[in-house]
Amino acid sequence: MTRSIAFASLKGGVGKTTAALNCAFALARRGLRTLIVDTDPQGAIGLSLDGIGDRPGLAANLANDGAALAGVIKTRLPELHLLPMGHVDALNVDRLAVEARDADVLRRVIDFAQRDYEIVLFDTPAGLGGMTRVALEAVESVIAVVQCEPLALRSLPRLLELLAHLREVGASCSLLGVLSTMSSFRDPVMLASLEELWSFYKDQIFETAIPRDAAFLQASRAGVPLGLLSRRPPAVAAVFDRLVGEIEERIDLQKGGEDDGPIRLVD
Amino acid sequence: MMGRSVSWTEPEKLAALLASVAPPRPAALVPLVPAMGAMRAAGGARARTAAVTPPAPAPPAPKKVTPRLVQTSDNPSDRLDALVGWTLDHQPCTGAFVADDNGLTLAAHGISEAHVALVGPLLSALVAVRAIPGIDASRGALWLGTNMMSWVETRTERGGFCLGAVGREALSIEALDELRDALDTTVRGL
Numbered sequence: 001m002t003r004s005i006a007f008a009s010l011k012g013g014v015g016k017t018t019a020a021l022n023c024a025f026a027l028a029r030r031g032l033r034t035l036i037v038d039t040d041p042q043g044a045i046g047l048s049l050d051g052i053g054d055r056p057g058l059a060a061n062l063a064n065d066g067a068a069l070a071g072v073i074k075t076r077l078p079e080l081h082l083l084p085m086g087h088v089d090a091l092n093v094d095r096l097a098v099e100a101r102d103a104d105v106l107r108r109v110i111d112f113a114q115r116d117y118e119i120v121l122f123d124t125p126a127g128l129g130g131m132t133r134v135a136l137e138a139v140e141s142v143i144a145v146v147q148c149e150p151l152a153l154r155s156l157p158r159l160l161e162l163l164a165h166l167r168e169v170g171a172s173c174s175l176l177g178v179l180s181t182m183s184s185f186r187d188p189v190m191l192a193s194l195e196e197l198w199s200f201y202k203d204q205i206f207e208t209a210i211p212r213d214a215a216f217l218q219a220s221r222a223g224v225p226l227g228l229l230s231r232r233p234p235a236v237a238a239v240f241d242r243l244v245g246e247i248e249e250r251i252d253l254q255k256g257g258e259d260d261g262p263i264r265l266v267d
Numbered sequence: 268m269m270g271r272s273v274s275w276t277e278p279e280k281l282a283a284l285l286a287s288v289a290p291p292r293p294a295a296l297v298p299l300v301p302a303m304g305a306m307r308a309a310g311g312a313r314a315r316t317a318a319v320t321p322p323a324p325a326p327p328a329p330k331k332v333t334p335r336l337v338q339t340s341d342n343p344s345d346r347l348d349a350l351v352g353w354t355l356d357h358q359p360c361t362g363a364f365v366a367d368d369n370g371l372t373l374a375a376h377g378i379s380e381a382h383v384a385l386v387g388p389l390l391s392a393l394v395a396v397r398a399i400p401g402i403d404a405s406r407g408a409l410w411l412g413t414n415m416m417s418w419v420e421t422r423t424e425r426g427g428f429c430l431g432a433v434g435r436e437a438l439s440i441e442a443l444d445e446l447r448d449a450l451d452t453t454v455r456g457l
Contacts, residue, residue, distance in 0.1 A: 141290065153274035160284040167288065174290035189273065196274050200281055204289070250290075 003251050004110045004120045004139040005176060006039075010155040012126030014147040015181035017044040018216060020123040023247070025225040026240040027119055028080035032253070035072070035117045037109055038085040039100075039135050040125040041093045046084045050223030057084035058109075062099050068108040076228070081117070083109070097130035106138035118253070128162045136166055141176035141251060146197065148183045148190040148209075153197065176250055179243070181210040208243040211236060333357045333442075336449035347374035350430065350453040358442055360417075360434035365450075366390065368420075368427030378433050382416065390429055393420070406447065408437035419447040421454060428454050 007020040017040070024036040038045035038057065046052040057071040072081050088096055100106065106122065113120045122139060124132040136142060144159050146152045156178070163175060178201050184190045197205050215234035219226045226237035247253075336353045338346050347365050351374050354363040362377030370387020389409070396404040408417040417438040418431035430450040432438060438446070 150273040150275075153276070156274075157276065157281055157284060160281075160288055164284055164287040175285070175288040176290065192273050196272055196276065200274070200276050200278060201285065204285060 002110060002114045002117050002120060003141070003253065004113075004122065005141045005143055005247070005251070006122040006124050006132075006135045006139045006173070007143050007145055007179075008124045008128075008132055008136065008159060009126060009145045009152070010128050010158050011147065011152045014126075014145050014152050015210060015216075016126070016145045017048055017123050018220075019143070019145055019179055019181060019210060019243075020121050021045060021048055022225050022227070022237070022240040023244055024080055024082070024121050025077070025227050026244040027121075027247075028075075028077040029227065029241075030244060030248075031079060032119055033079050033117045034119050034121065035081050035083060035109075035113050036121045036123065037083045037106070039106065039122050039131040040085060041088040041096050041131060042125065043085040043088070044125070045082060045123055046086070048220065048223065049082075049225075052082075052084050054087045055084055057086035058100075058105065059086040059088045059096060062096065062103060062105055065103075068105060068112045094130070097134055100131060100134045101137075104138075106135055110138060128159060133162070133166075136163065136173050137171050139173050142173055143176050143206075143247075144178045145181055146178055147181050148193040148197070150189065150193060153193055175204060176247070177206045178204050179206050179208075179210065182212045183209040184212045206243060206246050208239055208246060210239055210243075333445050336452050338452055344374070346453050350374070350449055351376050353449055354430065354432055354446065358432055358434075358438060358446065359436070360432035360438070361414075362433040364431050364433075365453075366429045366431070368394075368429065373428075378431075382411065382414075382433060385411070385416075386429070386431065389418075390420075390427075406443045417443065417446075419443050419450055421447060421450050423454050425454075 007016045007023075009016050020036060024034050027034045036045065041059075043052075046054070046057075052073070055071065055073065060066065061068060061070050069083065071086065072083050074081055110120055120139075122135045124135045126132075142159075142163060144156060146156050160175065163173060166173060178197065180194060180197055182190075183194055185194075194209065213234070213236040215226060215229060215236050218234075219229045222229060226240070227233045229237070334357065336350060338349060340346055340349070350365060351363045354360065355376060360377075362375070362379075362382065364375035364378055364383065364386065365373045366386045367373060368390055370390050372383050372386055375383060393404045393407075396402055405421070406417075406419040408415055411433075413435075414433050415435065415437045416431055416433050418429050420427055420429045428450060430446050432446065
């Protein structure tokens with residue numbers, strides 16, 4: 001069964017797209033056939049990756065009644081594919097979410113992904129309405145992304161309230177965990193924020209916190225995932241390997257099957 | 268506003284929310300080694316409005332209590348043998364000895380002739396070390412090939428005595444304190 005996870009946050013700029021993109025890369029590097037879907041009308045994934053540009057994707061599929069997975073782009077990693085949002089006219093942003101709900105497009109993406117992917121990640125726009133809500137109604141799990149600062153912490157319960165409400169009306173989405181981003185132990189406010197996250201959210205917090213690191217800016221400038229920033233990726237890229245290990249544990253991803261097992265290093 | 272949490276979170280409300288959105292976790296979830304465990308523990312203690320008190324720490328493992336040496340004989344030889352026997356029984360060592368501060372071995376078990384021969388020069392060297400201000404030469408440890416020799420000294424009106432133990436590793440500070448106590452008990456009646 002294909003697992004589906006949305007990365008969501010009420011507050012913008014907390015690192016949803018960065019987290020989703022680098023998690024997708026790390027999952028694919030672990031051999032999981034992964035699809036990342038951009039549900040942000042601004043096309044955050046497209047803005048983050050060099051080579052995507054205005055390629056048609058989800059928006060065009062909606063407009064043209066096209067196949068749910070039309071426009072999927074193959075990447076350098078055979079296990080990683082991505083479905084961009086494509087160009088959305090600014091005047092049509094609100095209508096996009098309505099059309100997406102009417103067409104149930106994200107559920108169809110998940111349904112069609114069953115054959116080719118083991119996991120589908122959805123990057124959502126900031127906020128709790130529009131495409132974010134459509135994504136939360138469709139997926140199985142949500143990762144709440146929260147920047148280590150007071151405003152982001154204060155907005156986090158709002159996301160949980162929406163999630164609880166959606167579950168009351170029949171959605172199956174549950175909280176997979178809370179991911180803290182841009183953490184730093186040197187700043188007392190950030191440290192206090194982290195401490196409160198650990199204190200209040202306890203087991204819901206992923207053990208892996210995404211640190212504040214200059215490599216993210218470099219990767220953004222280059223338009224690549226951290227893992228492709230250089231031949232030897234920056235050390236901070238390893239946090240996503242740890243994070244996806246936790247994600248796999250939490251969603252109990254199937255292992256390699258009955259014939260999976262130790263492989264001799266030397267023949 | 269001093270003391271208010273940075274997130275303005277209402278713990279009870281949040282706990283109810285989390286309970287309502289939590290997924291069913293796989294039964295055989297293997298716990299990860301917690302990262303930053305100490306900081307997490309500190310964080311739990313510092314957040315003043317925590318919903319639930321942090322889980323009580325696991326009870327410490329019961330500390331191994333070493334029985335004190337009780338000397339029942341007035342015979343010096345018996346007392347020294349009892350001291351060596353107690354050391355072998357209650358400390359992680361394979362050999363033990365007692366020597367005076369001239370390096371003469373008074374009692375020994377489980378140590379080689381070479382170790383016996385070493386005791387004299389070692390104690391002589393410690394005489395010079397003892398003269399250095401600020402250095403406590405009354406106990407110590409020394410690698411000897413593949414063995415570690417640990418010792419304690421005590422001074423009496425009749426001169427100094429040394430209790431040594433030979434084993435695979437140095438004795439702990441606590442163990443050396445116990446040796447010192449046992450040595451004092453033994454030589455007090457000599």
